[in-house]
Amino acid sequence: MLWTICIFATLTAVPLFAILGEVLLRGYNQLSWSFFTEPTPTAYKAMKAIEAGERIPGGIANGIVGTMIILSMAVVVAVPLGILCGTFLAENSKKRFAKVVSYLTDLVQGIPSVIIGIITYIWVVVPMRGYSAIAGSVALCIMMLPLIIRSTEETLKILPVSLKEAGLALGGNKARVMLKVQLPAAFGGIFTGVLLAISRVIGETAPLMFTALGCSFIRWSITKPISAVPLLIWEFFNDPNLQELVWGASLFLLIFVLSLNLLAKYLAKKWNQ
Amino acid sequence: MESVTPILEFKKTCVSYTKQTMAVKYVSAAIERNTITAIMGPSGCGKSTLLRAVNLMHSLYPNIRVDGEILLNGENILSMEPIEVRRRVGMVFQRPAPFPTMSIYDNVLAGFALNGIHLSKSKKDEIVESNLRNVALWNEVKDVLNKKGTFLSGGQQQRLCVARALAMNPDIMLMDEPTSALDPIATKRIEELLLELQKKVTILVVTHNMGQAKRISSRSMFMYLGELIEYGDTETMFSNPEHERTKAYLIGKIG
Amino acid sequence: MNDKLYRIILFVAALTIPIVCGGVVYALITDAYDAFEHFGFFRFLTSSEWSYTEGAEQYGALPFITGTLLTTLLALLFCIPFSMPVAFFVGEYFKGSRIASVLSTVTDLLAGIPSVIYGLWGFYTLRPIIIALDISSQGSGILTASLVLAIMIVPYAASLSAEFIKMVPNDLKESAYSLGATRAEVVRKIIFPVAGSGIFSSYILAIGRALGETMTVTMLIGNTNNIPTSITSTGNSMASIIANQFGEADGLRLSSLIAIGLILFLITAVINMIGKMMIKRARIS
Numbered sequence: 001m002l003w004t005i006c007i008f009a010t011l012t013a014v015p016l017f018a019i020l021g022e023v024l025l026r027g028y029n030q031l032s033w034s035f036f037t038e039p040t041p042t043a044y045k046a047m048k049a050i051e052a053g054e055r056i057p058g059g060i061a062n063g064i065v066g067t068m069i070i071l072s073m074a075v076v077v078a079v080p081l082g083i084l085c086g087t088f089l090a091e092n093s094k095k096r097f098a099k100v101v102s103y104l105t106d107l108v109q110g111i112p113s114v115i116i117g118i119i120t121y122i123w124v125v126v127p128m129r130g131y132s133a134i135a136g137s138v139a140l141c142i143m144m145l146p147l148i149i150r151s152t153e154e155t156l157k158i159l160p161v162s163l164k165e166a167g168l169a170l171g172g173n174k175a176r177v178m179l180k181v182q183l184p185a186a187f188g189g190i191f192t193g194v195l196l197a198i199s200r201v202i203g204e205t206a207p208l209m210f211t212a213l214g215c216s217f218i219r220w221s222i223t224k225p226i227s228a229v230p231l232l233i234w235e236f237f238n239d240p241n242l243q244e245l246v247w248g249a250s251l252f253l254l255i256f257v258l259s260l261n262l263l264a265k266y267l268a269k270k271w272n273q
Numbered sequence: 274m275e276s277v278t279p280i281l282e283f284k285k286t287c288v289s290y291t292k293q294t295m296a297v298k299y300v301s302a303a304i305e306r307n308t309i310t311a312i313m314g315p316s317g318c319g320k321s322t323l324l325r326a327v328n329l330m331h332s333l334y335p336n337i338r339v340d341g342e343i344l345l346n347g348e349n350i351l352s353m354e355p356i357e358v359r360r361r362v363g364m365v366f367q368r369p370a371p372f373p374t375m376s377i378y379d380n381v382l383a384g385f386a387l388n389g390i391h392l393s394k395s396k397k398d399e400i401v402e403s404n405l406r407n408v409a410l411w412n413e414v415k416d417v418l419n420k421k422g423t424f425l426s427g428g429q430q431q432r433l434c435v436a437r438a439l440a441m442n443p444d445i446m447l448m449d450e451p452t453s454a455l456d457p458i459a460t461k462r463i464e465e466l467l468l469e470l471q472k473k474v475t476i477l478v479v480t481h482n483m484g485q486a487k488r489i490s491s492r493s494m495f496m497y498l499g500e501l502i503e504y505g506d507t508e509t510m511f512s513n514p515e516h517e518r519t520k521a522y523l524i525g526k527i528g
Numbered sequence: 529m530n531d532k533l534y535r536i537i538l539f540v541a542a543l544t545i546p547i548v549c550g551g552v553v554y555a556l557i558t559d560a561y562d563a564f565e566h567f568g569f570f571r572f573l574t575s576s577e578w579s580y581t582e583g584a585e586q587y588g589a590l591p592f593i594t595g596t597l598l599t600t601l602l603a604l605l606f607c608i609p610f611s612m613p614v615a616f617f618v619g620e621y622f623k624g625s626r627i628a629s630v631l632s633t634v635t636d637l638l639a640g641i642p643s644v645i646y647g648l649w650g651f652y653t654l655r656p657i658i659i660a661l662d663i664s665s666q667g668s669g670i671l672t673a674s675l676v677l678a679i680m681i682v683p684y685a686a687s688l689s690a691e692f693i694k695m696v697p698n699d700l701k702e703s704a705y706s707l708g709a710t711r712a713e714v715v716r717k718i719i720f721p722v723a724g725s726g727i728f729s730s731y732i733l734a735i736g737r738a739l740g741e742t743m744t745v746t747m748l749i750g751n752t753n754n755i756p757t758s759i760t761s762t763g764n765s766m767a768s769i770i771a772n773q774f775g776e777a778d779g780l781r782l783s784s785l786i787a788i789g790l791i792l793f794l795i796t797a798v799i800n801m802i803g804k805m806m807i808k809r810a811r812i813s
Binding site: 001002004005006007008009010011012013015016018019022023081084085087088089091092097098100101104105106107108109110111112113114115117118119121122123142145146149173174175176178179199200202203204205206209210230233234237246250253254257258260261262265 | 534535538548559610634643711774
Binding site for chain 2: 160162165166167169172176177180181185
């Protein structure tokens, strides 16, 4: 019995290394300075390069810039909003409204990413009459919110009551005690929650498909369609001429996401003593 | 004889958690200035509950009711704003609770930060030094004021918490079993500290340690199941208690 | 900062969630309405037509509902033999050890891999294997999608189950051992019954996760609009048909896709709610 368990448990580790290995092997020789600084080539250029037996020119710079822009906008909204909402839930856990909000937070967390894409299309893309980075960041923001709310709420709840009481006993009002005593003490848990939320949404494609749409050159405007790394991977997959590029982009994304995950785990362990 | 307003007076104070049960029943007592008054009694007698009513800690929990009066320098705190009251009443808890994200320096000044009071750097330095000296901690930490308070020993942390509370210049200091989480040596140092401090501030200590009450307090209250059974000079109470219950507690029959 | 302002700010922040939820439900219902009105609610659910000839458009959700349910069920079946051992490995047999935490980390990393990369791996690695093993001729289909989906949900099922297995009180286990039980017996007769409802609820949540998975399924399921007849047929799930066609759809087709989205939303919401409720109950007991 023990052996069966050990064998099957170890087998579960295989896909991680298989995927990592494959992406690494197929993608590492695409990584170069130009890969990160040049936008995607046109299908024509790519076709010519393939015919000539050369490496496809260009890279994923438009995706990297796009991801950074969409992500920063999403983070700037989701983090304060999520922390405030999580604080509300921690401070009012017995009230009925808070219980409803808690229930609904779980609901939003479970919404499939493609549905979030549809909703953002309806509420942002249609009124704005066009795809944009703003729409993409709204979609990612909605996906990040429940994770940040939960980690804030849970970290605050785990803090010893004596901290809050000591702060209040010194004459602080609830706002000051939260701002100067409780939230700073909860910083570790909140920060790792934010890191995990970021690593979760940075690789999402579906919510960006009908919101940011994609763009083949580097774009800095937030009211027009914009690219993103996962979107590029999807585009490369679907374009017979650009399929080669899929692996370099995937390697970049995979390493980024896994590093964020490991960092979050490491910090969580370090700050938990 | 000149009548001096007692610094703190309980007048038929009652505290109840639910409509049916009262944790503190009609306690009336006047606390004298610049004394250490101990509140003793077995577990569940209501001593902590009574203490925490003095700085309105119960206002955090909506189901707790306090009736009667508690007068601080003649004013009834039950009709005052909690923040008002807490600025005049200092509290030290059982578990030392230095704020983990603040340095020792900032911990001493935490009361001011939490009240939105801004001080000049020189005033801050002055307050930190004088209060840390008052708790005999200055020499031990004066070179590490910027470090966080969590690396200090339990006894040092508790002295830091006392300094923090003292910095606000309270009328009265409440201590809820301040040494029960500390080892005997640290306990001794805190007790010596309290004996010194009583010259500057009135102290009300809840303790389940009879020896401690005997060692440091000049007046003692004995509570049992929410009622104040006896209140008087510590020495007299220990050597010649008036009530049967007190006697039974002191010789270990109950508790 | 005074307390009144503080409470108002927190309250307003908390309003975001109900607003988002309301917005989701409202948008889905109003935009799906056309399709439901046109085709009739039950006809839409049970029809397998999907043709966009002008003037005679016919849309129905049945093939996609079947596709979603089939892939999810198969994924669940495939994931159990792997997630259970991991859960017991980490939660009981090697509880607290270094190797358990390594396995935990590895499993968590599996959860972190973006779904589009899972899809890529499934397409370029798994598919050729399936073709080579002669299981199917084009390699894509329900089976391929379910296999990769299974790998994706293993972390969710395993880590949550492990949590419940760890929660089984030591004294219960020790009493059993002192009566002469073997390890296997303790697992079967003590741990399973006590942690059972928690383990079950973690699988419900894993199902919730699998139901909504989009990219992997879209890349591996073959993208045909028929009701799958065997596990090697191709098909589409609710998520994948939306991903494929939403971009160019309009009018009635758009409304039908949103209607499918509404159905997917409802199914996922119900399953997740059941799962979370069971978890709460299992945690309390």
